Amino acid sequence: GENVEQHPSTLSVQEGDSAVIKCTYSDSASNYFPWYKQELGKRPQLIIDIRSNVGEKKDQRIAVTLNKTAKHFSLHITETQPEDSAVYFCAAGPHNQGGKLIFGQGTELSVKP
Amino acid sequence: ETGVTQSPTHLIKTRGQQVTLRCSSQSGHNTVSWYQQALGQGPQFIFQYYREEENGRGNFPPRFSGLQFPNYSSELNVNALELDDSALYLCASSPALAGGRNEQFFGPGTRLTVL
Numbered sequence: 001g002e003n004v005e006q007h008p009s010t011l012s013v014q015e016g017d018s019a020v021i022k023c024t025y026s027d028s029a030s031n032y033f034p035w036y037k038q039e040l041g042k043r044p045q046l047i048i049d050i051r052s053n054v055g056e057k058k059d060q061r062i063a064v065t066l067n068k069t070a071k072h073f074s075l076h077i078t079e080t081q082p083e084d085s086a087v088y089f090c091a092a093g094p095h096n097q098g099g100k101l102i103f104g105q106g107t108e109l110s111v112k113p
Numbered sequence: 114e115t116g117v118t119q120s121p122t123h124l125i126k127t128r129g130q131q132v133t134l135r136c137s138s139q140s141g142h143n144t145v146s147w148y149q150q151a152l153g154q155g156p157q158f159i160f161q162y163y164r165e166e167e168n169g170r171g172n173f174p175p176r177f178s179g180l181q182f183p184n185y186s187s188e189l190n191v192n193a194l195e196l197d198d199s200a201l202y203l204c205a206s207s208p209a210l211a212g213g214r215n216e217q218f219f220g221p222g223t224r225l226t227v228l
Contacts, residue, residue: 034216049216
C-alpha cells in the first residue's frame with residue numbers, strides 16, 4: 001500500500017549547524033510533497049512544499065529537494081536555531097484538490113544552543 | 114481571514130460511547146480533511162469532504178463518519194468508541210482555487226481520550 005518512510009526519527013544538532021531529514025514514498029502517482037513542523041501541543045504548520053515539476057525549492061533557511069526517479073525527497077535546514085526544535089513531518093499526495101496526504105512517522109529535531 | 118478552528122479542545126469518553134467533533138474551515142476553503150494522530154506518530158488520513166460529499170477515505174472502519182455543511186464546516190462522528198480511538202483528531206482545510214491545490218492547513222486538534 002501507500003507508504004512514506006522518514007529518517008531519522010530523532011536528530012540533534014548544534015545551533016548554527018545544518019539539519020537534513022529524508023523521506024521516501026511508494027506511490028508513483030504522488031506529485032505533491034509538503035513538510036510540516038509541529039511544536040509540542042500545537043498544530044502541524046506547513047513550512048514548505050514542492051511539486052513534482054521542480055527538483056528544488058528554497059525559502060530562506062529551508063530548502064526541499066525532490067528526486068522523482070528514486071522517490072526520495074529531503075528537507076534541509078541551514079543555520080539552525082533553538083526555535084527550529086520541533087517534530088517535522090514529510091507527506092506525499094496528489095497535487096490536485098481531493099487527495100489524501102500520507103505522512104511519514106516524524107523526526108524530532110533538537111537544536112542545542 | 115480566520116484560520117481553521119476545532120471544538121472541543123479536549124474530550125473524555127468511555128468505551129462504547131459516541132462522539133462528534135467539529136471543524137470550521139479557513140475562510141475561502143471548501144475542502145476539509147480529517148486526520149487521526151496517535152501519540153508519537155504522523156497524522157493518518159480518515160476522509161475528506163468536498164462540496165458536502167465524501168471525496169476519499171482512508172483505512173478507517175464505517176463507525177467513523179462525517180458531514181460537511183453548506184458553509185464548508187465539518188463534523189467527524191465516531192460510534193462505538195474503542196480504547197485505540199484515543200488520539201489527537203486534526204482537521205485540515207484546502208483552498209478552492211481554479212485547477213485545484215492540495216495545500217492543507219491544520220486546525221489545533223481535539224484531544225480525545227477513551228477510558
